[in-house]
Amino acid sequence: MSGRRRIRGNGASTQRQLSGSGEAPKPPATEPTRHLRGRRTPRWLKITSAGLALVLVAGIGFAAFLFLQLQGNIKTEDLNAGLNGQNGPVADDDHDPIQILIMGTDTRSGQDASYGSEDESSGYGNSDVMMLLNLSADRKNVSVISFPRDLMVPFPGCKNPHGGDPLPAQPSIQLNAALSLGGPGCTVATINAFTGLTIDHFMLADFTAVKDLTAALGGVDVCVSKAVTDPASGLDLPAGKSSISGEQALAFLRTRHAFGNAGDTDRIKAQQAFLASMTRKIKSEGTLTDLPKLYNIANIVTRNLTVDTSLASPAALITMANRLKDIDLSQVSFVTVPSGADPADSNRLVLSEPTAAELFQAVRSDTSLTSPKVSTQSPTAPSSKTTAPATVSYDKSIQPVVVSNASGLPERAAELLKLLGTAGYTGSVQGEAVANQASSQLLYGTGFADVAKDVAALFGIPASSLVSAPAMNGVQLIVGADFATGTKYGSVTVPKDVVAGTADQPIQCQDVNDLPR
Template identity: 35%
Template sequence: MTHAPTTTGPRGSRRAPSGRRAARPTSRRRHVWRWVLLGLVVVVLAAGGTGYWLYRDLDGNIEGVDLDRALGDDRPEKLPTSGQNLLVLGSDSRSGANSGLGGGEVSGARSDTALVLHIPEGRREAVAVSIPRDTLVTRPECTGRDGSALPSAQRVMFNSVYAQGGPACVVKTVEEMSGVRMDHFVEIDFAGFKGLVDAIGGVPVTVEKDIHDSASGLDLSAGTHRLDGTQALQFVRTRHGVGDGSDLGRIGLQQQFLVALLSEIKKQDLLGSPTKTYRIADTLTESLTTDSGLASLTALAEFGRSMNGVDPSTMETIMLPVRYDTQDPNRVVAAQPQADRLWKAVREDEEIPESAKKSPAAGG
């Protein structure tokens, strides 16, 4: 069989004779695709390595406390349903990154904000119960911050428990005063709170009246404002510019801001902005302390996803019913029978009755 002659093209390349299709350089293409695939593998591995590094970096930011080890077995029983109770603490420490955030010179740290977040079975709604910091409580026997035994004490201010015994002691105090088991606890300090608000671009709030508080530095006119981190911190700490100037007025602002903050986070498309998501996560985790069950990005993400169905705008905010103490009018105590009714509803995962929401010290 004879072969048709071939001709030589530019640079010595071989051309097929007229009427014949050039042979496909399969071996060369296969070689090119090997390099493409190798490049993709390198990119994926590099991205995976970076992702793992970032994950470890953020994961290492979170400080965890083993509640089971700290509190032992003498605790209320868990809810008989899939409902969850989360104790949220706001720390007013002035140390480290918190220095210079206002509030004057304060030794140690106190629980400036404390609320029990109850998520009923089904996780479609939530109830936030704020505990006034000036409430007189019985502090149970705990282990102090220095590791020594802290004896039980009566008629101590609620926010002093954190300063003397730390977060585990606060959890134990709340459990004993309510009979409600805390499944988790989360603590965020001043710097973390301010950074979170700044990272999401501020939070819109509406005030009905002008607020001028020289103590916190807050100066707002009536209307809607988008608060940055500094203003938000002033907002949740202000009390002299609202109500009767007591801690009870501040709780109303804290609850209002909590709902606004959660609504803003839910509204933003964080998945659409990985850089923004990382910035928020980095800011938050650096100032976060949780129980050991939540002390990882994976656990926090799973808990967050489980609450995805909760609409912040429908979250009910309640203050623990209190009355002014008869011995010290500057302090409050739990009002009965309202407080017992409130905690009973939380324990049994039931709707909070209206009679459990009336607080004599707040005018109802």
């Protein structure tokens, strides 16, 4: 730098150097060539560039800070607490059909201690809200499927969250008890077992999450047919429309006595109306594309949220937001799992079949519930060619064919036996029911491969489902949840009128009842 200052100095300084030595000084070795000298970079541009670099670095640092803050908020647990511990293939959250089980817990621990007694303030609590958010692979359809908390279902058994012996399988439990027994992963395992689904993620929210989220959104519009006061939940609203948040939003979602017949199904209707209203507001205000607003909501939600480990990052949550931001509200459907009164206890519910099985099959096959004619191919349908009939002749009437039910539907084996009899397999018998499983199998012993091929061809069962069992004498069809309805494997029927409403419909007023509180 000193050489440059001499050469490029003022005129007087240069003249003194020349007169003192009698010859011009040689340029220093570091003197830049003529082409590189040019104009110096203006000072203002240096300052601006440095400022931009500083802003960029600060921005990256701040983004990293926000990311780490959200990451630190999130609490995680294993997705599946079932005894087999199998989650199935890992889904691509950006392209595959995705099922997210959203649960609301009634635990009174931590910030929620004011809502109950000391006896209610430990453990996971019961899941009073269970909604399956189903995102289609093509990003065009969303279904929100509510599971009644009073639904009686088989319990597959779960790992003990406190260590020790596993929780044994039971013929029947109330669905919302699975959370208190084994945590959110146990609820996932239980629903997987009787639906044949493979749920990809879960979110478990507490009371505080509902209050804070609705406050961040500036309230959610609801409507009641007349003024309502429910001491049990704290709900207190005038007739007509209201914008509610915080405690009143929580009371609206929790009340079991105020609406309809004061039962679980009418509470679900109110919850679905609330969620539809909230969806419309988020969509109309562009929340999912407004990063500051989205971050604020994510920060609020993640502080009061437990998710499975694969969903435990802001990036994963943003992926879900991206999938939802362009959905047409008319393609956001709300459904309640078909159910009816339990013959053993009128205060409980059981699945209504075959309607429930048809619904689960439609979800497994990524079929739109609002526009089934544009449904995609079922992922449970054959990935290889359907099994071709055998060419060897034999007497069908004497073939030992056994049908065992693993679908979860009590009469399913009997239905398929009738079809086998009509096809000439009159010696077919019903075997003992086996534990529910998602996929059907066709087992065959030595010398019975031809019979197995013909039975598979009869029902459209793919070759990949045939399993050699040399010790077996005959053929056994194990009917899984993927063949719970219909006469052809992989067929899909969307139950009529299963969709209760869509998010684009005007706000619905809830019928306030006059039942004693």
